[in-house]
Amino acid sequence: MEKPAKSAPSPCKAVCVMNTETGFCVGCYRTIEEIGGWTVMSHERRLEVLDNVRERRIADGQPPD
Numbered sequence: 001m002e003k004p005a006k007s008a009p010s011p012c013k014a015v016c017v018m019n020t021e022t023g024f025c026v027g028c029y030r031t032i033e034e035i036g037g038w039t040v041m042s043h044e045r046r047l048e049v050l051d052n053v054r055e056r057r058i059a060d061g062q063p064p065d
Helices: 032-040 043-059
Strands: none
Touching: 032 043
């Protein structure tokens, strides 16, 4: 039996509004490309995106979640 694929949790907050100045979603801090590609990203790429999201939140004065 195959092991299930690893899955990083989506950072989606169901706010889904893009900040035109930063290019990031105001809820999850992902770019439109990161949001659109999430379902086909490898586990490793998702972890990279999550690291970027954490850095973006901190830079914006938000808790890293």
